[in-house]
Amino acid sequence: MPRSIPDQSKFAPGLTLQLDADQLHAFFPLLQKGVAVPATVGCTLKCLLCDQFSIPADYVTDRITTIFMDNRPVDDLEHTIIQDGSRVTLSAAMPGLVGATMRRGGFYAALRQGISHVSGGAAAADQHGTVRIKLFNLLLAELGPLVLARGLILEPAELADLLKSIPDRPLDSSPGTSRVLLTVRFNE
Amino acid sequence: MDKIARIDMGAAGGPKVTVGDLGEYAGLGGRAMTSLVVAAEVHPLAHPLGAENKLVISPGMLSGTTGSMTGRLSVGCKSPLTGTIKESNAGGQAAQVLARLGYAAVILEGKPEGDDLYKIVINKDGIQVIVDNSLKLMDNYPLVAKLRQEYGDKAAYMSIGSAGERKLLAASIACTDPELRPTRHCGRGGVGAVMGAKRVKAIILDDAGMKMRPPKDPDAYRDANRKFVEGLRKHPVTGEGLPAYGTNVLTNVLNEAGGYPTNNFKSGQFADSAKLSGETQAALEISRGGSATHGCHRGCVIQCSGIYNDKDGNYVTKQPEYETVWSHGGHCGISNLDTVAKLDYIDDNIGVDTIEMGVTIGVAMDAGLAEFGDDAAAIRLMEEVAKGTPLGRVLGSGAAITGKVFGVERVPVVKDQALPAYDPRAIQGIGVTYATTTQGADHTAGYAIATNILKVGGDVDPLKTEGQIELSRNLQIATAAIDSTGMCLFIAFAIMDQPETFQALLDMLGSFHGITMTGDDVVALGKKVLSAERDFNARAGFTKHHDRLPRFFYNEPIAPHNQTFLMKDEELDEVFNW
Numbered sequence: 001m002p003r004s005i006p007d008q009s010k011f012a013p014g015l016t017l018q019l020d021a022d023q024l025h026a027f028f029p030l031l032q033k034g035v036a037v038p039a040t041v042g043c044t045l046k047c048l049l050c051d052q053f054s055i056p057a058d059y060v061t062d063r064i065t066t067i068f069m070d071n072r073p074v075d076d077l078e079h080t081i082i083q084d085g086s087r088v089t090l091s092a093a094m095p096g097l098v099g100a101t102m103r104r105g106g107f108y109a110a111l112r113q114g115i116s117h118v119s120g121g122a123a124a125a126d127q128h129g130t131v132r133i134k135l136f137n138l139l140l141a142e143l144g145p146l147v148l149a150r151g152l153i154l155e156p157a158e159l160a161d162l163l164k165s166i167p168d169r170p171l172d173s174s175p176g177t178s179r180v181l182l183t184v185r186f187n188e
Numbered sequence: 189m190d191k192i193a194r195i196d197m198g199a200a201g202g203p204k205v206t207v208g209d210l211g212e213y214a215g216l217g218g219r220a221m222t223s224l225v226v227a228a229e230v231h232p233l234a235h236p237l238g239a240e241n242k243l244v245i246s247p248g249m250l251s252g253t254t255g256s257m258t259g260r261l262s263v264g265c266k267s268p269l270t271g272t273i274k275e276s277n278a279g280g281q282a283a284q285v286l287a288r289l290g291y292a293a294v295i296l297e298g299k300p301e302g303d304d305l306y307k308i309v310i311n312k313d314g315i316q317v318i319v320d321n322s323l324k325l326m327d328n329y330p331l332v333a334k335l336r337q338e339y340g341d342k343a344a345y346m347s348i349g350s351a352g353e354r355k356l357l358a359a360s361i362a363c364t365d366p367e368l369r370p371t372r373h374c375g376r377g378g379v380g381a382v383m384g385a386k387r388v389k390a391i392i393l394d395d396a397g398m399k400m401r402p403p404k405d406p407d408a409y410r411d412a413n414r415k416f417v418e419g420l421r422k423h424p425v426t427g428e429g430l431p432a433y434g435t436n437v438l439t440n441v442l443n444e445a446g447g448y449p450t451n452n453f454k455s456g457q458f459a460d461s462a463k464l465s466g467e468t469q470a471a472l473e474i475s476r477g478g479s480a481t482h483g484c485h486r487g488c489v490i491q492c493s494g495i496y497n498d499k500d501g502n503y504v505t506k507q508p509e510y511e512t513v514w515s516h517g518g519h520c521g522i523s524n525l526d527t528v529a530k531l532d533y534i535d536d537n538i539g540v541d542t543i544e545m546g547v548t549i550g551v552a553m554d555a556g557l558a559e560f561g562d563d564a565a566a567i568r569l570m571e572e573v574a575k576g577t578p579l580g581r582v583l584g585s586g587a588a589i590t591g592k593v594f595g596v597e598r599v600p601v602v603k604d605q606a607l608p609a610y611d612p613r614a615i616q617g618i619g620v621t622y623a624t625t626t627q628g629a630d631h632t633a634g635y636a637i638a639t640n641i642l643k644v645g646g647d648v649d650p651l652k653t654e655g656q657i658e659l660s661r662n663l664q665i666a667t668a669a670i671d672s673t674g675m676c677l678f679i680a681f682a683i684m685d686q687p688e689t690f691q692a693l694l695d696m697l698g699s700f701h702g703i704t705m706t707g708d709d710v711v712a713l714g715k716k717v718l719s720a721e722r723d724f725n726a727r728a729g730f731t732k733h734h735d736r737l738p739r740f741f742y743n744e745p746i747a748p749h750n751q752t753f754l755m756k757d758e759e760l761d762e763v764f765n766w
């Protein structure tokens with residue numbers, strides 16, 4: 001059963017943008033640097049991706065081949081527990097030996113011994129929290145709309161920078177002085 | 189490819205060309221050819237810039253054919269930078285043209301008396317060695333432009349810039365790309381200084397009137413090549429990631445892993461890495477009318493390169509690779525892609541290795557010659573190299589020399605060659621390869637990641653510690669073999685993940701040469717090459733004590749993982765124990 005999106009009003013006032021699909025790339029710098037998103041924490045990484053973000057399981061397996069949590073490459077999604085404030089980075093397959101080394105459950109995982117994420121612990125009772133999500137390379141375009149539609153928590157300065165990079169933005173979207181929950185939807 | 193040309197630059201009465209058959213080198217190409225010739229024919233204690241050294245230029249075993257990805261050129265010699273044997277390879281058009289002209293190797297020998305500068309013209313009619321002192325101290329871009337006026341746009345050009353003529357230890361040999369830009373460099377190890385010492389400024393390769401090399405079994409070769417290309421196109425790395433972003437797609441990932449050496453290896457993360465990423469670079473290139481997808485030679489289907497324009501849409505340089513963006517970028521605390529592109533252009537123009545130069549600038553910053561993050565100072569230091577000032581000559585001699593001259597303790601070199609863009613404290617297994625390769629610190633020495641398919645040395649349990657030694661050994665063997673085929677190493681992902689693509693590669697080799705090629709044959713070739721290289725290095729005075737990383741990697745933990753390099757010396761000594 002997909003989990004419901006956490007109570008967003010808890011985090012910040014809401015702002016919604018409806019943009020043309022070709023404006024998605026304006027969000028790529030932000031998505032690469034990482035954005036805070038509301039999430040239910042205490043669950044597994046697999047639950048975060050498949051249940052909360054509704055990413056199909058075969059996409060997670062085949063396409064998101066490189067995952068980091070708190071700078072550590074992750075091999076086991078089912079035993080990696082998301083905490084409030086966890087930093088989760090998602091990438092498609094990478095070239096070169098280093099790319100192969102970072103790959104989830106890859107043949108060359110031994111080469112990164114010492115920095116790999118050590119799975120363990122059990123899922124705790126669900127709690128509302130935030131997770132910092134980063135998207136790299138091919139996943140920027142493929143998962144960006146999904147992350148943006150769930151809503152990002154932005155500091156005023158982040159929002160101001162972002163709005164500057166979006167041409168023809170709606171007039172009522174000026175940044176305020178407090179953190180904001182920004183939801184972005186794209187026209188088909 | 190049934191002949192070898194030897195050009196004795198020091199012959200009495202002027203350079204002398206001898207063309208002979210392959211003899212004991214029959215069937216070899218690329219790194220196998222260069223390393224076996226150097227190991228057999230160069231005195232291991234020869235001065236690298238002296239008459240006893242040889243510069244061996246060899247296309248890969250499949251270069252000059254209709255096969256895809258077959259255009260890598262190997263150049264080998266005793267390295268003036270490391271003192272070891274050296275193989276340095278590049279893309280560009282040269283390998284294809286040289287192979288179609290029928291040469292499995294061109295070997296520059298001896299050293300002329302006097303100051304004359306030479307160009308060598310190789311075409312269907314033979315080889316001419318011509319004095320041309322008008323080329324003295326020209327850099328690669330104007331040099332190629334001048335040569336094109338005489339030899340046209342159908343030729344491929346190999347050349348050295350002013351750095352090679354000055355015999356700087358970071359000097360490279362440039363090869364022109366399909367647009368005749370001197371952007372593809374045999375960069376590592378100072379091979380350009382050896383060419384300069386032999387007073388050869390340029391090699392003009394013209395295959396007009398020559399045909400593609402014919403396979404022994406044309407139908408089988410065509411079929412295998414088709415399957416090979418299909419495999420490359422359908423794989424997400426070779427079919428999507430590399431064409432879209434190039435190798436610089438690694439910046440974000442390395443930074444995330446805490447393995448992105450920053451400010452001369454003081455941290456494993458750079459706060460501004462997203463400004464340098466392949467994703468940012470590709471978007472910028474496209475928005476300025478350049479391109480994020482470009483092949484360094486005809487017949488490349490991956491096309492990991494691109495064209496970098498300035499804000500007004502004018503060409504600056506080819507798309508800088510990950511290692512270049514790192515060495516001139518995060519390693520020096522610089523986050524401006526335009527600065528990196530400008531430095532890449534200077535490197536290509538004067539003819540120096542981008543890794544060695546970027547690392548050297550970072551060492552110079554540590555010495556106090558400039559502040560980390562000072563873009564203008566980095567450009568100024570590179571201009572010293574371009575002008576050949578005393579400071580420029582020190583910098584152009586690489587990170588090890590610069591570190592010694594300015595008393596810097598943290599100098600990231602192995603066998604005096606600068607480490608590439610991965611911190612071995614974060615990615616320990618890569619440190620094993622850096623420490624033990626025959627070439628000095630070299631990321632490509634352990635790049636051919638198809639060892640699981642090759643089953644080099646049997647199955648390895650990747651989750652065991654000892655797996656790192658085993659994996660590094662196997663990677664080095666596989667890489668030595670792939671480097672001999674002329675295939676670009678970026679095919680590695682597709683052949684690792686897709687057994688049918690690896691089989692297609694074996695079938696290409698087999699059908700071309702009329703033999704049956706197995707994974708075991710590839711392994712045997714890789715071992716033969718590495719054994720010859722190790723033997724040369726041993727005779728040149730290298731021992732297991734040179735197979736070590738600098739001490740700071742053992743003593744200084746690096747953020748964010750606060751880890752040092754943990755591999756024991758005894759473990760490193762096992763890498764070549766087969």
Ligand code: SF4
Nearest residue numbers: 279484488490492676
């Ligand atoms: S993949 Fe890149 S390096 Fe390899 S041949 Fe193509 S353009 Fe050259």
